[in-house]
Amino acid sequence: MVQERTLPVFQAASAQITKEEGLRLYEDMILGRFFEDKCAEMYYRGKMFGFVHLYNGQEAVSTGVIQSMRPGEDYVCSTYRDHVHALSAGVPAREVMAELFGKATGCSKGRGGSMHLFSAEHNLLGGFAFIGEGIPIALGAAFQSKYRREVLGDETADQVAACFFGDGTTNNGQFFECLNMAALWKLPILFVVENNKWAIGMAHERATSQPEIYKKASVFGMPGVEVDGMDVMAVRAVAQEAVARARAGEGPTLIEALTYRFRGHSLADPDELRTKDEKEAWLARDPIKKFAAYLIEQNLVNQEELKAIERKIQSTVDEGVEFALQSPEPDASELYRFVFAEDE
Numbered sequence: 001m002v003q004e005r006t007l008p009v010f011q012a013a014s015a016q017i018t019k020e021e022g023l024r025l026y027e028d029m030i031l032g033r034f035f036e037d038k039c040a041e042m043y044y045r046g047k048m049f050g051f052v053h054l055y056n057g058q059e060a061v062s063t064g065v066i067q068s069m070r071p072g073e074d075y076v077c078s079t080y081r082d083h084v085h086a087l088s089a090g091v092p093a094r095e096v097m098a099e100l101f102g103k104a105t106g107c108s109k110g111r112g113g114s115m116h117l118f119s120a121e122h123n124l125l126g127g128f129a130f131i132g133e134g135i136p137i138a139l140g141a142a143f144q145s146k147y148r149r150e151v152l153g154d155e156t157a158d159q160v161a162a163c164f165f166g167d168g169t170t171n172n173g174q175f176f177e178c179l180n181m182a183a184l185w186k187l188p189i190l191f192v193v194e195n196n197k198w199a200i201g202m203a204h205e206r207a208t209s210q211p212e213i214y215k216k217a218s219v220f221g222m223p224g225v226e227v228d229g230m231d232v233m234a235v236r237a238v239a240q241e242a243v244a245r246a247r248a249g250e251g252p253t254l255i256e257a258l259t260y261r262f263r264g265h266s267l268a269d270p271d272e273l274r275t276k277d278e279k280e281a282w283l284a285r286d287p288i289k290k291f292a293a294y295l296i297e298q299n300l301v302n303q304e305e306l307k308a309i310e311r312k313i314q315s316t317v318d319e320g321v322e323f324a325l326q327s328p329e330p331d332a333s334e335l336y337r338f339v340f341a342e343d344e
């Protein structure tokens with residue numbers, strides 16, 4: 001059995017958070033978790049088709065990074081495991097749910113489904129079914145931000161891009177090519193690797209010559225940091241620093257968040273390859289329970305306040321399902337619409 005990697009220890013005492021911000025982070029993580037649980041239910045009831053990849057367990061990464069940015073202004077680029085990144089970026093839950101149901105009211109107008117969420121309004125550059133496809137897209141977003149500022153003289157152009165992808169994806173060429181260009185041109189981008197130890201059924205150590213991914217930044221002269229991806233405060237601290245550097249024109253950061261998915265690769269995966277011991281060890285580190293305990297320990301909130309958020313979010317998710325169920329399917333006569341940018 002492979003030895004578990006030692007997680008970096010985050011000094012919680014060094015972090016500061018207000019009650020308001022703590023509740024905001026908690027709400028965002030709860031939204032991610034409740035939304036995904038509802039997805040599983042709807043998938044097994046036959047309401048959505050194709051592959052659906054859930055994010056349970058990884059919430060601290062999406063919340064910690066995206067809530068450290070300017071949602072709606074900065075860019076977010078995802079993978080096929082994209083529902084929760086979209087929610088953190090501000091895409092309304094009802095529009096994400098409707099998209100999963102293939103409805104015309106979905107954020108991609110029902111054309112994309114689970115793996116292809118998109119929202120121009122929220123600067124969500126997309127979910128991508130092919131692994132690694134999002135990396136050059138995010139790089140392009142970071143490039144245009146810098147180009148507008150430095151070449152076209154647009155002082156308001158200080159947007160940062162966050163690009164999320166998995167451990168398995170870091171063995172693809174786009175990863176290395178884009179790290180090179182981002183470092184060369186000092187682009188405002190965060191490469192966020194969600195190392196959940198598995199690429200479908202392939203264990204990370206079996207496929208990767210240097211499993212400590214953050215170290216790969218050094219050959220490009222770029223900062224690389226590892227972070228406990230089950231601790232939203234730790235992810236937030238690392239992300240805030242990387243965002244500040246990117247916004248100040250100091251270039252990219254590679255962040256490796258050590259995390260775990262609590263469910264199978266997709267809802268079609270029987271999840272038989274990962275051991276019970278491994279799963280239990282990571283389930284015990286649930287990022288939502290950990291953060292709730294932290295907030296209470298710090299006397300920032302009480303149980304009742306957390307429960308109130310949970311009730312509110314449950315009704316948001318339930319309302320999203322109602323909205324999706326009642327929404328129309330795209331009209332067949334509009335099959336070719338939205339293929340080109342000029343089709344509004």
Ligand SMILES: Cc1ncc(C[n+]2csc(CCOP(=O)(O)OP(=O)(O)O)c2C)c(N)n1
Nearest residue numbers: 081129130131166167168169196198199200
């Ligand atoms: C270019 C490409 N090759 C292969 C696949 C098949 N595939 C789908 S998911 C996946 C594993 C990706 O693992 P990882 O990057 O760790 O992301 P995770 O699913 O763990 O979030 C692979 C190889 C694909 N989607 N695209």
Ligand SMILES: [Mg+2]
Nearest residue numbers: 166167198199
């Ligand atoms: Mg993985």
